[in-house]
Amino acid sequence: MSLAVDVQRLRFRYxxxxxxxxxxxxxxxQGARAFLFGPxxxxxxxxxxxxxxxLEPDEGKVGVLGRDLASLSGAQRDAxxxxxxxxxxxxxxxxxxxxxxxxxxxxxxxxxxRRARLDGTSVKEAAAQLAGHLQIGDLLKxxxxxxxxxxxQRVAACRALxxxxxxxxxxxxxxxxxxxxxEAFLELLFRECERAGATLMxxxxxxxxxxxxxxxxxxxxxxxxxx
Amino acid sequence: xxxxxxxxxxxxxxAFSTSLTVGSIALSVALLVGVENVRVGMRESFSNTxxxxxxxxxxxxxxxQLLLYSVFxxxxxxxxxxxxxxxxxxxxxxxxxxxPYGLGDSHRGYRVIGTNEDFYRHYRYRxxxxxxxxxxxxxxxxxxxxxGADVASELGYGLGDQVAVTHGIGEVxxxxxxxxxxxVVGILARxxxxxxxxxxxxxxxxxAIHFGWEDGAPPMPGEERTQEEVLAMEEIEITQVxxxxxxxxxxxxxxxxxxxxxxxxxEPMMAVxxxxxxxxxxxxxxxxxxxxxxxxxxxxxxGLLGMLVSxxxxxxxxxxxxxxxxxxxxxxxxxxxxxxxxxxxxAAAGALAGLALVYVLLSAGQPIVEAQVGLFIPIRPPxxxxxxxxxAVVTAGFLMGFVPALKAYRTALxxxxxxxV
Numbered sequence: 001m002s003l004a005v006d007v008q009r010l011r012f013r014y015x016x017x018x019x020x021x022x023x024x025x026x027x028x029x030q031g032a033r034a035f036l037f038g039p040x041x042x043x044x045x046x047x048x049x050x051x052x053x054x055l056e057p058d059e060g061k062v063g064v065l066g067r068d069l070a071s072l073s074g075a076q077r078d079a080x081x082x083x084x085x086x087x088x089x090x091x092x093x094x095x096x097x098x099x100x101x102x103x104x105x106x107x108x109x110x111x112x113x114r115r116a117r118l119d120g121t122s123v124k125e126a127a128a129q130l131a132g133h134l135q136i137g138d139l140l141k142x143x144x145x146x147x148x149x150x151x152x153q154r155v156a157a158c159r160a161l162x163x164x165x166x167x168x169x170x171x172x173x174x175x176x177x178x179x180x181x182x183e184a185f186l187e188l189l190f191r192e193c194e195r196a197g198a199t200l201m202x203x204x205x206x207x208x209x210x211x212x213x214x215x216x217x218x219x220x221x222x223x224x225x226x227x
Numbered sequence: 228x229x230x231x232x233x234x235x236x237x238x239x240x241x242a243f244s245t246s247l248t249v250g251s252i253a254l255s256v257a258l259l260v261g262v263e264n265v266r267v268g269m270r271e272s273f274s275n276t277x278x279x280x281x282x283x284x285x286x287x288x289x290x291x292q293l294l295l296y297s298v299f300x301x302x303x304x305x306x307x308x309x310x311x312x313x314x315x316x317x318x319x320x321x322x323x324x325x326x327p328y329g330l331g332d333s334h335r336g337y338r339v340i341g342t343n344e345d346f347y348r349h350y351r352y353r354x355x356x357x358x359x360x361x362x363x364x365x366x367x368x369x370x371x372x373x374x375g376a377d378v379a380s381e382l383g384y385g386l387g388d389q390v391a392v393t394h395g396i397g398e399v400x401x402x403x404x405x406x407x408x409x410x411v412v413g414i415l416a417r418x419x420x421x422x423x424x425x426x427x428x429x430x431x432x433x434x435a436i437h438f439g440w441e442d443g444a445p446p447m448p449g450e451e452r453t454q455e456e457v458l459a460m461e462e463i464e465i466t467q468v469x470x471x472x473x474x475x476x477x478x479x480x481x482x483x484x485x486x487x488x489x490x491x492x493x494e495p496m497m498a499v500x501x502x503x504x505x506x507x508x509x510x511x512x513x514x515x516x517x518x519x520x521x522x523x524x525x526x527x528x529x530g531l532l533g534m535l536v537s538x539x540x541x542x543x544x545x546x547x548x549x550x551x552x553x554x555x556x557x558x559x560x561x562x563x564x565x566x567x568x569x570x571x572x573x574a575a576a577g578a579l580a581g582l583a584l585v586y587v588l589l590s591a592g593q594p595i596v597e598a599q600v601g602l603f604i605p606i607r608p609p610x611x612x613x614x615x616x617x618x619a620v621v622t623a624g625f626l627m628g629f630v631p632a633l634k635a636y637r638t639a640l641x642x643x644x645x646x647x648v
Contacts, residue, residue, distance in 0.1 A: 054553055075558050082556020089554070092547050097240030098233075107555045109229050159555065 004030045004167055004199035005051060006063030012050055013058060020046050022225040033190060033200045035210050038219030044203045048169050052085050053077030065166050083113035086160025088170040093156030094144040101127055101140040104158040114163025130158040134188050149176050157189055164196040171203050186212055230561060234568040241541065248534045252577025255530030256620055257584040259523040260613055264589060266516055268604035274505050275353040276420045281481045284488055285470035287495035294504045297328060297470045300338040300421045304330055307467040312494045321484050323476040324349045329433040330469040332392045337378045339392050339426045341433030349474060352420045362386055363413035366428060369435050369457060372409035373427040376417035386411050392436055404436035407454055419603055431463040531623050534573050538566065538631040549639045559636045566635050567628035574624020578617040582609060
């Protein structure tokens with residue numbers, strides 16, 4: 001099986017600061033549901049930034065879906081991320097001045113590749129369909145400021161999933177939800193990832209969810225950088 | 228178009244600060260365009276003070292001085308021309324008509340002009356408009372006086388009132404011709420030119436009040452005439468004029484005619500072309516214009532700086548938004564485009580609102596300004612100058628947009644996806 005993520009000898013630091021990441025190897029098979037955990041400050045978000053191509057590694061190879069991000073220019077990485085990666089933040093995921101529908105549609109409007117994979121349905125229909133799957137179909141016209149935290153996270157998941165990107169990266173998306181809502185959210189996320197054939201990289205410091213994933217990675221164990 | 232859509236929605240989301248910013252730009256643009264309109268209006272009403280007159284002729288001296296005392300009722304003539312000289316030129320084949328002016332007296336600060344029926348027949352202002360009477364008739368008898376519209380309304384004179392003329396030009400004269408009062412027979416319609424502020428009598432009237440003043444001093448006792456004596460005279464001989472207006476038979480002859488008059492040997496005299504002299508005069512005032520324009524340009528810059536401050540300070544609360552846009556695949560270029568677009572939209576909205584405001588103010592204020600100040604400001608569709616201003620404002624908005632945009636660009640690159648709020 002080919003690898004969705006293939007990181008080799010990665011080193012990263014902010015400016016001239018201390019090394020934040022020093023990872024000899026990290027791989028993830030396609031279609032995996034990986035759980036990446038570690039305490040706050042262990043470099044989880046930084047690693048996701050590198051995998052998403054927002055941060056440029058200082059050394060090493062960052063293979064994502066068969067491309068080495070380290071060899072791409074900034075603009076190429078932006079385009080790659082727009083087309084192939086869906087990203088969910090911990091909280092405040094949404095652009096406050098856009099409606100629910102516009103927030104979900106954003107990646108598809110920004111990137112032709114994502115639009116092309118909508119299989120002929122319009123951006124609007126695809127957004128509505130996803131919203132239906134995540135049980136927020138009745139909220140599409142609402143301003144995002146009127147949503148509960150749980151609803152906001154589902155909108156964010158829809159946005160990450162629209163146009164079927166191959167890799168979904170989620171940075172503690174459930175940490176602001178109560179326990180039973182976390183499980184429900186994860187169930188929906190898994191189902192949609194499976195439907196789209198996407199690989200999921202899920203980050204959390206809360207190991208109670210670990211059992212739901214196919215693979216579990218401890219960042220402190222693979223990261224040799226002192227934190 | 229996604230960036231424009233985002234920019235507009237983002238601006239709408241911050242409606243209060245957006246409308247404040249647009250408002251302040253609009254006010255500054257309105258000031259800029261308004262001042263420009265007033266300037267053009269002033270310039271036009273200035274150069275429209277007199278029209279269709281080809282030459283103004285007077286004694287030799289400064290061209291602007293001649294223009295000032297003949298057309299604007301300002302300053303004083305140094306010497307007069309003899310009546311014979313005037314008649315000689317008036318008969319000149321290249322000259323179609325003339326209007327003689329005898330100046331030097333006043334009434335309560337308003338200039339008294341001695342002239343004849345040629346004034347009513349030939350004087351033109353603002354694109355060929357004629358002198359019209361609002362009341363009564365044009366003065367033709369020795370002691371007839373016709374008042375300009377402002378004189379009548381400000382001094383409260385009506386037909387039949389008596390007017391005593393003061394020797395010399397000034398608010399308070401002490402040498403009065405008050406034993407020979409004039410009677411108001413006509414009031415001119417308003418022209419919004421210096422005509423409104425003058426008093427018109429006949430040349431004979433001017434001669435009559437100066438009997439015995441030949442040496443410039445009041446007549447010795449016994450030399451003065453009473454009104455009855457003057458009226459009993461069969462003919463009053465006119466001896467001099469101060470200046471005269473000339474309409475040429477053929478416009479092509481004007482320059483030749485001017486040279487001929489300037490070279491006249493029997494008496495020192497000169498002719499000026501009013502259009503050229505007005506231009507020369509306006510250029511003298513031009514410095515004030517430039518200063519005014521500079522001030523308004525700075526006001527616009529201040530308005531745009533306000534926009535810059537508002538966009539720049541909003542960036543901190545928008546770091547989250549920038550991180551989200553980065554995460555969904557927006558490159559730093561798009562972030563820059565978004566912020567520059569916001570700035571351009573603000574500037575453009577402000578510029579258009581300012582332009583609209585000018586038209587609203589102009590249409591509301593035009594009659595008031597015309598009535599109060601006598602300045603007619605024409606309302607026209609925006610011309611090249613207005614579009615140039617608007618273009619400059621939008622361009623400035625575009626350039627200034629790069630300041631917050633580049634800051635956001637750096638923040639976006641540095642923050643990555645971790646948002647340190």
